[in-house]
Amino acid sequence: MSSSPKSVLITGCTDGTAGAALAKQFHLRGLRVFATARKLENMAGLAEMGIETLELDVTNKEQIRDVVESVREKLTAGPDVEGGEGGDHRTGVGAKEAKLDILVNNAGYWNLMPLADQDLDAARQMFEINYFGLLAVTQACLPLLVRPPVAGGGREQQQQHSIIANVGSISTIVPPPYQGVYVASKAAVGALTDVLRLELAPLGVKVVQVLTGSVATRFLEVPAWKPEAGAQQSAYYPASLMETVEKRTYMDISKAMEPENRAASLISQPEAPKPTLNSDAASKPKPCCVCKDEKAQRDECMLFSKTADPTIECKSTIAQYKSCMAGFGFQV
Numbered sequence: 102m103s104s105s106p107k108s109v110l111i112t113g114c115t116d117g118t119a120g121a122a123l124a125k126q127f128h129l130r131g132l133r134v135f136a137t138a139r140k141l142e143n144m145a146g147l148a149e150m151g152i153e154t155l156e157l158d159v160t161n162k163e164q165i166r167d168v169v170e171s172v173r174e175k176l177t178a179g180p181d182v183e184g185g186e187g188g189d190h191r192t193g194v195g196a197k198e199a200k201l202d203i204l205v206n207n208a209g210y211w212n213l214m215p216l217a218d219q220d221l222d223a224a225r226q227m228f229e230i231n232y233f234g235l236l237a238v239t240q241a242c243l244p245l246l247v248r249p250p251v252a253g254g255g256r257e258q259q260q261q262h263s264i265i266a267n268v269g270s271i272s273t274i275v276p277p278p279y280q281g282v283y284v285a286s287k288a289a290v291g292a293l294t295d296v297l298r299l300e301l302a303p304l305g306v307k308v309v310q311v312l313t314g315s316v317a318t319r320f321l322e323v324p325a326w327k328p329e330a331g332a333q334q335s336a337y338y339p340a341s342l343m344e345t346v347e348k349r350t351y352m353d354i355s356k357a358m359e360p361e362n363r364a365a366s367l368i369s370q371p372e373a374p375k376p377t378l379n380s381d382a383a384s385k386p387k388p389c390c391v392c393k394d395e396k397a398q399r400d401e402c403m404l405f406s407k408t409a410d411p412t413i414e415c416k417s418t419i420a421q422y423k424s425c426m427a428g429f430g431f432q433v
Contacts, residue, residue, distance in 0.1 A: 108133040109203050110172060112159055112238060113208030115143040119268075120207040128152050132203075133170050159208045159234030169241045173199040176245070202243035203264045206235040211283035214411035224282040236293065239265060250303025262305045267294045269310045334368075 137157035
């Protein structure tokens, strides 16, 4: 009997987004993919490819519970959810233990708004999605991810592990203006990732953060800031200031990285037993990375290997952000 393919659960997989592109790349490399989004119809393209899609709002506790239970049942049953190779999960006859290999916390939300004018209810909702939703999904999936050391086992047995990959943002390194709440939520994700890495290491779970730059998806299709009701209460109400802010909140999607290129560069070596995660710099044949702990520089950061640093910072992306901010008159 052949072994089952590795499995990955990805949040935020609406068609046309970076999450959908990542789901496709994992699928093409032979992994069993569970893609989620708030509405099933928003993942029609993934479903047509044979990818298993599940409805999930990461702020909905009941949906999180139901999705994790559904994934558990599917993994227990094996590739044939009606029984087949994995046995009958309803009776437990011939059934295998449900194990999820990779969790990618990709779901996110943002807006363009000066902090002076930011609606606090909208800010709290952003944290609910970007931070608390990520934590809630992680907590619910942990029973499927834990790989405790084998008692009395050899080193090879104890090195088995699963992976949690939290999608962060390069904006936490070079914070751009008018994205203050989004940057704060992603900075919180970075801190959470650092703590989880230490707490889950004894349980056989590797935790990594992926710092990404701009990706040309629906995520960037946010209108430039334009105060409407209550404009006179804005700190930027004078016409000259409003014009300046509107120009600086404009996002040129044409200069962003294509999601397919980003996904392909994140996942490499499909024939390898363990996937690897690389920098998302599209402009170079080999990514230019520097490890966060500054202990070493290398052309390629293998986040899913034994020796890789858990966070990558793409120097070319940082330089691009600095150049952009300088064009706006900001020194960073």
